Amino acid sequence: MTTAVPASAARRSPAPRLQLVGERPPGAFADRADGARVGYLVFLPAHVDPVALMEAHGIRPEIHPLEPVALPARGPEPVPRAEPEQSADAIRVDRDRRVVEVDGRELDLTYLEFDLLAHLVGNPYTVHTRDSLISGIWGYGHIGDGRTVDVHVARLRRKLGPALRNRISTVRRVGYKYVPDTR
Known part of the structure; x- marks a missing residue:
């Protein structure tokens, strides 16, 4: 719970005040009966x-110094790819340039359409449920349903054209998978 202090009151009192808001009375320890700790x-x-x-203010501060953590050794920085990965597939995704x-022509995709297609192309033959696509592409907490995915897949298929639209395959009652060219 946060309480705003009016600006005029803040200017009047030169000494800072500390007021804890919560279930714990002043001076009581931060340990709860269930063993959990409360922090502010x-x-x-x-x-x-x-x-x-x-x-x-009668509060006993608990100071726990952090122990240094050894960071993993970093290797050389990866060199950004100038060209998309070459493959025999007609659909090529360059994640660096988005x-x-x-077939050599650039598609005009929205932000989410790009993320969805890049995810599907990056995981060929993997069946993705609508819920996993919602949480993975749209993010945790997105308000929506499987129809959101269906609409975006329909737009992607339309933009891919009749020759390539079947690359995004529907797995009935489950979701979608990407099937690359098998020629």
Whole structure:
């Protein structure tokens, strides 16, 4: 819970005040009966010492220094690809430039259409459920249903044209898969 302090009140009191809002009474430990801990995020001006402020209000600060974590060794930086991956398939996806080429011509795709097609092309023969596509492409928490995926697949098929539209195959009552050219 956050409570806004009026600007006029903030200007009147020169000393910062600390007020915790929650189920815990002042001075009680942060441990709960179920073993979980409660934490608070407190914003203070840069010149205020948080430990001194907490002690002045009767709160015992718990300070746990972080142990240094060894970061994995980084190899050489990958060199960006200038050209899309060459393949025998007529549909080529260049993720770096966010471009899809079909038989040498560039498709005009929306942001989500590109992400959907790139995901399908990048995982050929894998059946993707509508729900997995919604969470993977649109993101967690997207409000929508399987019809959203169906509409975007229909638009992609239309943009791919009659010769290539069957590359995005429907798996009835499940979802979609990408089937590359098998010539």
